[in-house]
Amino acid sequence: MATQVGSKSICGCLTLLQAWIYEYFPLFRPSQILQAPDAPRASSWVCHRFAGGDDARQRLVRYRQMLDEMSGEDVSWTPYGRDAGTELLRSLYTGVIRFADVAEGYDPARCRRQFGYRQTIPRTMMVPKDVYRPASYSTYIVFWEGSMDQLWGNLPSHFLHIAIDSDLCEYPSEADEDYMDWYRTRSHPRIINPDSGGVSLQRPVLVDEVSYVIIVQFLMYC
Structure with a gap:
């Protein structure tokens, strides 16, 4: 909804969204400091407030150009390690999460792919049973099917089913042949109108993910 022309704001935890962007897209990362293994990951990013005006608009155009020119090599597909699915088993739960x-x-x-597995066309998105917003409310009231609302209480029966060996990625951005065709019909391949042209941007050389993890762990414990 935030990408709609008429949208003037975005809801949710923007700090969490910003931290997610830094983890997966190295091109947009600020400087980073080493933290203890049990420290919040988001606290390692050193962010700076930018001024508004013309400079902000120029940065916006540049970021859009960078997004349009990104390839699979510009994404950190497994920022939490190739074994995130087994080390953080709850992350493979599929269903409704309630708080x-x-x-x-x-x-x-x-x-x-963020768990190290080949991307396939996913099933249809889960949708609530009913959604409405009373006239006196500023937020929507959402109702899920009773059975879906209780899935979190029985985790082992509702994990994503993966053939561990055959589904492993041979390279981080691997996907089924028909996945990209499916994806392009449901996403926005480009942000800037291609008829308006664009400036070619130089990408920084990315450190191999496995090597990066090893280097960081070494520096933290040496």
Whole structure:
């Protein structure tokens, strides 16, 4: 919804969104400091506030150009390690996650590559049973099927089913042959109108992910 022309704001935890961007897209990362292994990952990023005006608009155009020119090599597909699915087993849960009066659908099949597995066309998105917003409310009230609302209480029965050996990626961005065709019909391949042209940008050389993890671990414990 935030990408719609008429949208003037975005809801949710923007700090979490910003940290997610830094983890997966090295091109947009600020400087980083070493943290203890049990420290919050988001606290390692050193961010700076930028001024507005013309400089902000120029940065916006540049970021859009960078996004349009990105390839699979510009994405850190497994920032939490190639074994995230086994080390963080709960991340393979598929169903509805509830906290207090908020419930959201969660489906790891839509991002299999971040667990080190080949991406396939995911199933249809989970949708709530009913959604409405009373006139006196500023937020929507969402209802899920009773069975879906209880899935989190029985985790082992609702994990993503993966053939561990055959589904492993041979390279981080691997996907089924028909996945990209499916993806392009449901996404925005480009942000800038291609008829308006664009400036070719030089990409920095990315450090191999495995080597990066080894280097960071060495520096933290040496």
